[in-house]
Amino acid sequence: MKEATQKGWIGGIIAAIAASLCCIAPLLAIFGGLSGAATYFNWIAPYRPYLIGITVLVFAFAWYQQLVVTPKKEKDCCTPTSRSIWQSKKFLLIVTVFAAVLTAFPYYSALFYKAPPKTTAVALQSNFKSIRLNIKGMGCADCTKHIDGSLMSLNGVTSSNTSFEKAQTIVQYDPDKTNADSIDHKIKEIGYQPTLIKQN
Structure with missing residues (x-):
């Protein structure tokens, strides 16, 4: 039973990792240089509520075993069974907190991403251009901050407006300082997959 419990919380950790992969993947692109990493895992996003449910159930069962079943067995048995560190409440607490994080x-992924700077609205000048792109790989609304913040760091980009609901971004830029290819490359560099919709 103890081995089954251990396998259970290992499964819970895997479910917790899977539930957050849609937002962790862009970090892989930033720190690991894995361009397009977000698109590898964006199919998981619709299953996130189920994976969270599995995680909660697995750890609820593990704590039930730890707090109810095991003490009852030890009480009914003549000689208490010795527990390893892997079977202790302390270790289960650490694993539970890790899964919760x-x-x-x-909900806190935006702390790792560059937020777009606060700027005043820039009027569209005659020589400025704009580009509309479809974006694949966004797993949550905070991904928009990641995209907008990164694009606004490009010299020549005057505004970036990304919509999670539409899976699109509209970028205004000065063609004398940057171009559509640089914008496309930057989005791929941070882990998403852009597709051109319209260019003015």
């Missing part, structure tokens, strides 16, 4: 990652 992973599961909640999309």
Whole structure:
């Protein structure tokens, strides 16, 4: 039973990692240089609620075993069984907290991404151009901050407006300082997959 419990919380950790992969993947692109990493895992996003549910159930069962079943068996048995560190409450608590931190990652993921600077609205000048792109790989709304912040760091980009709901971004830029290829490359560099919709 103890081995089954251990396998259970290992499964819970895997479920927690899977539930947050849609937002962790862009970090792989930033720190690991894995261009397009987000697109490898964006199919997981619709299953996130189910993976969270599995994680909660697995750890609820593990704590039930730890707090109810195991003490009852030890009480009924003549000689208490010795527990390894892997079977202790302390270790289960550490693993539970780790799973909770992973599961909640999309809610604090923006801390790791460059937020777009606060700027005043820039009027569209006659020589400025704009580009509309479809974006694949966004797993949560905070991905928009990641994209907009990174694009605004490009010299010549005057505005970037990304919509999670539409899976699109509209970028205004000065063609004398940058171009559509540089914008496309930057989005790929941070882990997403852009597709041109319209260019003015």
